[in-house]
Amino acid sequence: GRRAALEGWLGGAGFIVAVHHWLLPSLHVFLLPLAALVGVLWIPWALLVREFLGGAPDPGRATAALLLVPAGWLLSELARSWQGLGGPWGLLGASQWQVPPALRLASVGGVWLVSLLVVAVNCGLVLLIAVPGARVPAVAGVTGCVVLTGAVWLWLPRPEASGALRVAVVQPGLVADGPDSTEQRFAAGERLTRALVGQRVDLVVWGESSVGGDLAARPDLAGRLAALSAQVGAPLLVNVDARRPAGPVPAAPAPALAASVPKGGIYKSSVLVGPHGPTGDRYDKMRLVPFGEYIPARSLLGWATSVGKAAGEDRRRGAEPVLMNLPGRPGVRIGPLVCFESAFPDMSRRLTRDGAALLVAQSATSSFQRSWAPAQHASLAALRAAEDGRPMVHATLTGISAVYGPSGERIGPALPTSARTAQVYEVPLARGSTYYVRFGDWPVGTCLALLAAYCAAEGARSLGLRKPAAAPEPTTPPARTARG
Template identity: 45%
Template sequence: MWRSRLLAVAIGACLALAFPAADAWWWAWAGLVPLLVLLARAGSWRQATWLSWCACAGFFTTLHHWVLPFLGVFAPLAVLVIGWVWVPFGLAAHALLRRVTLARVLTALLVLPSVWVVTEALRSWKHLGGAWGLLGAAQWRAPAVLQLAALGGVWLLSFVLVAVNTGLAVAVLPGIGRRARLAGGGAAVALAVLAAGYGALRPEPAVTGVMRVAGVQPGIVPGPERRIAEHLRLTRELAGREPDVIVWGQSSVGLDPARRPDVDRRLRAAAAEAGSDLLVNVDAADPSGRIAKSAYQYTAGGVVNTYVKRRLAPFGEYIPLRPLLGWVAGATEAAERDRVTGDGPAVFEVAGRRVGPLISYESTFPDLRRELARLEVDVTITQGSLTTFHGSWAHAQQASFEALRAVESGRPAVLVELDGTSAAFDARGRRLAWVPHDHRGAFVVEVPLSRETTPYVRLGDWVPALAAGVVAAAGLSCAVRRLRHKNQD
């Protein structure tokens, strides 16, 4: 029993290698197969529960190991809780695969991906940490397959991956009929071919122009005065490179320009000297004492637009139910003061183009990018900072989101980190720039602009909605069968 549980932990840990920074993206197509075989052969519901819990704990502990040191004494509790995420999937897999028939194979190919997607959608709630570690996100390095995100977002990618894993698991399960085995293997191959074929045949978008985006990435610079000075120094190095916009990362300005006229003057002068707009990020208390993380669009004449971050990282930027959980700040590195949130999206007019600003953690949410696409932006620009998780897998993981979000929204995407991995992708998720976390300096990337309204932008989260319907129907069917058997007895 313990051997199978340890094996489940290893299976989950290995699946995490499909994500950055390991980037074995191809393993997402088969990494669940060993777990599905274990679940099919589990001797009881209790064993299936333990196996799925162990695999989930192994997966998230490996994928997000960089978070654990900052949780302090709460790290074991976090692992205990997160392990339950895969339990519904594990129980469904045990129910459908322990006695395999052709009908059960077809049901499993629909129900198991649906359970997985519903679980991913629920755990992606903004107060639970956002959409980190979604299986479909592992495909950011496979542009052909990634195009499925334009149809149904990351959810469709996850659905197809789990369906392929299910089909392959059926194909290798011992003691099942030939027809069921062929149906599972055939479905897996067909889905993989269709996914790659759609991406290969998808037409290129019409390019409407090019925007030169400059990023300033100074790394960790202690103290707000020194941080501003270093950003200004690197900004001056961009002289003569003619960027349309210069972007600083999250929390690049730790002093409120409204309360520090000298800082305001220096930012205006930097925009005037560069001959382009300057996007900075202010993280400082205003005259009322409130703190918001805000994007400021500076020109030589001053601030012309602002955007206030709407999705805050739980515990990192605010503590949920602070009156009850505020004591957590004393035992961990949770936020000592809650940041305030913005009211809605913003569109910045920059060099005749429409720019959709986002800030760090917001890059994990597909709905925010869809919202900006509906506002007809030409490009999205995210200001980020991962100083807390310096040198960890978090850098590449956050940068990879931009490829996925670009395809979902049909808009090119740029991420500029204060400390982290800065990146840029075109509307097809092809990499335009990848600036590693240890780079110190400024960079310029030419971003081809294009606008297209993808099916995902038009229809929204139809995949999780459809998956929820499938799960509800499967649950109702199971309940009806149980009731009939009970009445017959």
């Protein structure tokens, strides 16, 4: 057991370092203890692997392995998907974002179902190759996964078409750091947006942190954006990364009302701007990047700012999701997300349930420009689109920007990290609801039930083994007495 636990821990830590290696410039040495901490979550799964796949499992153990080993893996992914541990980045199911049948499965059970079936198929193949006595359950398990995938691919209804939008993504590219870099980036966005005049777009999307001043405090910026909207003939969805003053506190407020008063500080906000200025629709980012936008337990871990590019000041969190009505397109509502919020399946699912017709993620990965991070991030939009049956726009400052249709298929060209351009996409809309939107994370609940049943059975068996044996029956008749 100790060796399995050690190998599981080291495997988990190594996996985290490999998938998140691009964080080294920001976290430096702190990535190693973080990986060691998250790697602990692999230990229970490693013990399950040893229990059911170790040695030469009989058909009964092999059958249990096909159920419990994937379930254990899925719960380890669920645990490390907590925002404080970095969120659901690098999930196994996300590796299948270019596989159409996998995207169809995501519309049924989310990325969780894809992860579950990937592990189940690999368990079946291991048993088939390495354990001759377990070939019957192995073949049955792999065949079951193939049949399920085929049935979903062939018979599950596709998203029902419901018109289209012409959406422009503005990607200004890298801007050298300096005292005027924020203005240079804004000006580059202006130039690229003006090039869209006459192209009949319905919406223009800028990337994360594309505006460096609070529009209420900077009427000059708001005016420039409004003028752009008027020239292009479409609203602009920009992202403001700026300090905002605290909201007014009403006299003698009720506790619930006082809690809703905006606090002063730095926010990252998606803001819709029309030809007359901001429309009033604003979404404040709710889930912040650990260390990049806030320091967890800053009093204990604040030293991280001295060894990497950790946040010197914690950003403020938004209170709730927001849907924005698209001017000029009645009934079309935009569901905005900011940066790594697109990694969380529950956030896009909630926006879809609330009525979003178009999902938009605004991102900036310029700190990781020459790494795997931009491609990893862009791929997540394909999964969210497939899960929710809604198109998704992934707009970044420096690439990779991409657009995906309601089935997770790519629409038009992706914009690489070298591109400085504004690209117009014909984005198909869809109506209806996927099984994932309706039923949520049911694979997670199923796996919890399986593991709970296994733990209960093991507990009952353990208690049965510890129960004291009954006293043996006498083997000789009792002695007769004088009176007997």
